[in-house]
Structure formats: structure tokens, C-alpha cells
Amino acid sequence: MTHLHQRFQSFSHSSAATLMMRTINMGVLVFVLSVLMVGCQTFGGKKDTFESLTRGDVSDLPTPDPVVQASFVDSARKSTDKVVNFVTMKEQENVDKAKKLYQQGDAIFRDAQSQQGLTAKDTFYKASKTFRRAAEAAPGTALQQDAMFMESESLFFSDRLTDASESYGKLQKQFPRNRHNDLITARLFNISRYWIDTEKATEGKWKLPNLTDYSLPMIDSDGHAIRLLDQIRYDDPTGKLADDATMAAAAEEIRQKEFDKADAFLTDLRETYTDSDHLFLAHLLGIRCKLEIYAGPKYSGLILEEAEKLVQQTRKRFPDKMQEQKYADIVARAAAEISFHTAERLAYRAEFREKKKEYGAARYYYNKLLAHHQDTPHAETARVRLAEIEKLPDVPTQRLSWLTTVFPDSTSSSPLEPKFDDNNKPATESEGPTLLR
Template identity: 60%
Template sequence: MKSAPQPSPISSFRRCRNALTTTWSLVALACVTGCQSIPGTPTGFGEIFGRPDESVDAADEPPARENLISQVSHTTESDIEATAADKTTWETTQDQATSVMNFVTGREQVDHSKAKDLYQQGDAEFRRASGMDRQEAQDAFLGAAKLFKRAAEAAPGTAIEQDAMMMRGESLFFADRLPDAVDVYQTLQKDFPRNRHNDRVAARLFSISRYWIDVERATEDDWFTLDLFDRTKPRLDADGNAVRVLDQIRYDDPTGRLADDATMAAAAEYIRQGKFEMADEFLTDLRESFPDSEHLFLAHLMGIRCKLEVYAGPHYSALLLDEADKLVKQTRTRFPDKMRDQKYADMVARAAAEIDYLKAEKLFKRAQYRDKQKYFGAAAGYYQRILDNYPDTPFAETARERLQAVNDQPVRPAKRLSWLQNLFPDRGNNKPPLEPTYETILR
């Protein structure tokens, strides 16, 4: 009697794989719930952004509400079904896997119709909170932020997600959850670099960073500033986080309206903290990247001061002094109208005199070092450079006296134990012997 054929390992693997696929598909279908389309156009930003905001002009207000969700608001159920029919097996499997992961992690399932519904609910809650008192409105704004978060999760990669993320950041902003609002704004800029809210996001981030800097300035003399219950600023290093936000504004939108303002604000904050080297980097970037900025003249003045502060002394390189001297000349050439103001002219003149003093000091230190070693020729060269280039510095008179004293001295000191060197000449400097000739052989 023949035994029943045993299944091959490959067929067993295929059956197990098909069973697992069917199981995951059933779980995914159980997780996904359908919603009917919501009639009408979703509520937008038209009235919401009428709130006063000094950072953005009225001419830059967002478009009318009927054009806000252009990519999704006119999508019908038949369009969604036609799109789903055109999906490949791999795309369908990915959608099922995404549904399962959303179910496990507690995220909203992908559903464009539900996303519009959630967005409208969040918009209504936001408007209701706008009419409340400041203390009462915080909870309502937080509720609106949650609805906008769910709306963004339900429509990934669409205009609804961009608008929902923007409104979620606005809700957190008005709820005084500023660090959380910064995270949402920066995520929006990262995921959608060319979104239509760039200017307003930059304005919000700029105002938040300025607020953190102002708070740090007001409390810099306090010996204890940690407040675990203050949600308006980071618990630690608020001014450092503010500078990082300003730097991110430049990175996200380098050609934006506030890019040069953020650069100058970050440089000013670093100067306040005494970090002149970091401030010099920002000021250099401002001069090179924003030649039409209204802060260009101030960037030149502050750049001169930063380079002089970073200069380490006469025993180090004079490269920073040369750069500062170059900036002084550029300032006088590029801003003749500013130089007519006696205040700025005196400021630049004092900086130029300080640069000359430091350069003369460096030459004088070198001359003294050669003078002590009795290399009078080299010392005389340094003294002469001081007299030629910096005759108005305090080192000029001493250089003139020493120059007269070393003129009659030998250029360099006599070598010690020269007789010993003659006994053992350096073979490396000797010429190779000539090849023997007929006459030398006869001798």
C-alpha cells in the first residue's frame, strides 16, 4: 500500500505565507472604517488669521477659504474608488500594512473624507476658543490641536495635512505651548519645504525665539531659573534653543523675508552671550549671502568688533587683524553716506586705530625677540616696518631708538664653537670630488 505523498517544504512555506497574508488583510480591513463624503467646502484660514500679528503684513494674509484645500476638497468617492482600483498589489499591501500600524500605534486611519470632517471640527473649536478669555481658551485651543493632528494623520501627503499641521501649530501657539508649537512648525517645514505657509511659519518661529531671548535677558541675574511648570519655554537653555530656531529659519527658507533678520538676531544673541566667534560666523554669512539686507552696515560694524574680540594676542596669527582691517576699508567705501554721520565715523576710526596698535604691537614683540637673540638685522627690519606702517602708534618712538642702536651691530651673532665645526665639516655641503684625469694619475 502506497503512503500519501508528503508536501514539499516550498509548498508548505507558500501555504503559511498565504495564510499570514490573509490574516493580516482581515485585520487591516477590520481596522479601516469608511465614512461618507462631507458636503460643502471645509472651513479655512480667512477669518482666523485676522488676529493681530506684528510679524506678518496684512498683504501677506493666506488666500480665501474656498481655495485652501484645493487638492482634496473636490475629491469624490468615485475618484477615490477609481484610484484604489488602479493600485498595484504591492501598493495595496503597503496600504494594509499602514492601516495595521496606525491601529497599533493609535494613529488616525487614512480617510480623506474623515480628514475634512476632523479639520472642520478643529476649525470650529479654534474659532470658539478665539472668543474666550486667555485662561479659559487654553484648553479649547489644546482640543483644537488634537483634532487638527487627527486630520493631518487621516490625509497624509495632501493639502489637508499641510493646513492641519499649520493650524495645529497655531492652536499650540495660542495655548502657550510654545516648544510644542515650534516642533510642529519645524516638522511642517521639513516635510513640505515649499508649502504655502512658509512666511507665516517663519514669522511665528521668529517671534517665539525673540520671546525666549527676552525672557532670558530679564532673568539673567537670577540665580535659579528652572521652572518645571512653565510650558511657554524650554526648561533648560532657552536662549540656546532660541538661536537654534533662528538658525533653522535660515536653513528652511534661505531666500525668505526673515532669513536676514534671523541671521542678525542670532549674531546679536551670541554677542550678548560673549560668543564672538560664533557671532562672527553669522555676520560673515549675512554679509556674503544677503548683500541687499537692511542690516548690512550693522553687520560690518559688529563684524569688526567681533574679529577684534576673537584676536588672541601678539603671540598668535594676525589673520583676524587683516580681516578686520579689510572690513574697515569696505565700510568706508560701501557706506559713504553713513560715514558722514560723525558717530559712525568716530566708531570706525577708533576701530582702525585699534587695529594699527595691535599690528604694531605684534611687530614690536617680534623685534624684541630677535633683538634679545642678537639677530640685529632681523630686529632692524621689524623696527623699520613699525616706523613705515604705524608711525602714530606708541611703539614708533621705541622702535626708532632701537633702530639707531642696532645699526652698528652685526647682522647675526657669531657662531659658537666654529673651530669645532671646521674640524668636522658638513659633508652634505661639500662638492663631490672631480673624476680623476690623466695628469692626476701621473702625479
């Protein structure tokens, strides 16, 4: 009996495979025949035309009519669509049938609204399938737009949030200015917030890939949430929730310690949404992000300059907020931290020049440190070092200088040797190796 059962299963699988191959071959055959039939109708199916083609003589062929050519292309497209829909098991184009399917989906959707629990979710999911068939049967029409929206809504209420977000996104891409845009944005925002809140609740816990919960992505829920928020900004940049989505994305990036990405979102919010309610918070968080991005005195100091400008902008643009002690203290601490890092950079550059015996440049950096950052711990070090190198030459004595006369160099000085003006200040600051820039 076992042997017969195995033979029967093998026969069933082979029959299914054979049936599938026959279906695909039939679809290809239908496509080829449809093109040939349309072609024969276009050229009139005349025998002399066929003979002219086989002889290679095209002088007797009639000039193609543009209307006939357009008709041929349209007929070929429709035939191709039929074959593709048949092979992919999609609904064939039929507007009348699409209307009936939409009405059926609407009736199922209304029934689901009167139900509760799992029964309601199953019914909503059933409605989504019917709406999808209606959208497939009426491509390029207003009915397709409404059917796609109702399909997305049905998936949303059935708690299949991943499928719903993809369906909403597909609708936004295919119909960028659809009349459901505001509600779609709100749905996507709610989905992203749910994913972020779920990720926060399970933070620090070991998580396996999600294979059972349709309301969450398989992996990386917070990453999917940020992409949804970014999609809201892209699809509807002037919408009511665009600035909220930008701030939510920045906050989530900060929580994940991705400060460079958060800074990009916050910069966009400050520059694009100048009337946003989140504008002051975007300034405060922007200062914090820039200080977190700063990598130390060996690396670029541009981020410190940006942070200092942002501190000045915050104090200038929000004088009423600066009257509150807590905000004034936050900005003051940030300004002190920026000053400390800037003084550290100047001290590092001065020390670098000292090691190269370029004491003129070293004195310049120490004096600059004392002039602008006297309240930092590096100021005392600068005073001590200035006293020790005060009488040392600006540049090191060149050894074997007679070789320069015999073999003159094409350049007057090395890029690492700054030129000084009358005030003993480098005419052009050379910052040494690339790491110092």
C-alpha cells in the same frame, strides 16, 4: 484592609502590564499574518509552488510580474502602517475621516477665537489634538499640510510655544515649499524674540529648569531662540525675514559674549544679504567682534587683517554714514585699535628675533613698525632698539663652523634663519614658532 488594597493595586498593575504585552504581541502577529496573506495572494497560494519551495527546486516557479511585485510591496507597506499606527495609537489612514476631523478641529478653533483667557487656551489646545488626528489620517496629501499648519497655529495660540516651534519645524521639513511659509517664518521669529526678551528680563538671576510654563523651553531659552533664528535662515534663505533673523542671532551671540559665533552670522549677512537694511550695522559690529576675537601678539594676526579690510570697506561703501560724526569716530577708534595691536605684534616679533640674535630680521620688523605705525606707543621703543642693534650682525655667528665642512647639512639653512635680499629685507619671512603665526 491595607493588605487587600495593596493586593488590588498589584493586581491592577500586573493586569495593565499584561494587557500592554498582549497588545504589542497582537500587533506583531497582525503584521506577520498580513505579510503572509499578501504573499499567498501574490504567489497564487498554489500547492505545487509551496512544494517546489520546500524541495529547493525553483525551476518550476513562475516569473514574478512587476505589477504584482509592486502590489505586494504596497500592500505590505499599508499593512505595516496599520500595525505601527495601532501600536503607537495614531490615527489610521482614512481620507474621508481626515476631512471630518479637520472640520471638527476648525469648529473648535473658531470657538476658541470667541473665548478669552485660560478657557481660550484650553480650547485651542483641544483643537490642536483634533488637527493632529486629521494630519495622521491623510498622509502625503494637501489636507495633511493644512492640518499640520492648523495644529501648529492652535499650539501657538494656546501659548504652548515650544510645542508650536517643533510643529512648525516638522511642517517645514516635510513640506519645504508649503503655502504657509511666510506666516510660519513670522511665527518662529516672534517666538524666538519672546524667548530672548524673557531671558534678558531674568538675566543674572538664579533659574531652575522650567517645568510649569509651556511657553518657554525647559532650559536654555536663548540657545533655543538662536536655533530657531538659524532655522529660519535655513528653511527660507530668500525670505523677507532671513536677514532680520541673521542680525537677531548675531546680536544675541554678542550679548552672550560669543563673538566668534556672532562674527560668523555677521559675515554671512554681509556676503549674502547685500541689500539688507542691517548692512551698515553688520560692518560696525563685525569690526568690533573681530577685535574681541583677537587673542594677542602670540597668536594669529589674520583676524586683525580682516578687521583692517572691514574698516576700509566700511569707509568705502558707506561714505554718507561716514559724514556723521558718531559713526566716523567709531570707525576711527577701531582703526586706531587695529594699528596699536599690529604694532604690538611687530614689536613682539622683533623682540623674538633679538633674543635669537637674528638682528637683521629684528631691524626689518622695527623699520616696518616705524613706517606704518608711527603714532603708536611702540614706535619709540622701535627707535631705541634700532639704535642699539644697528651695527650688530644680521645672523648669529655659527659656533664650531668647521663641523659644517666635515658633516654638511642636507638643508642650507634653518627654517628660523631668514634669507636677506640686497635691501636687507628677509626674502621669506619666518615667524618662528607656531604661536607666532
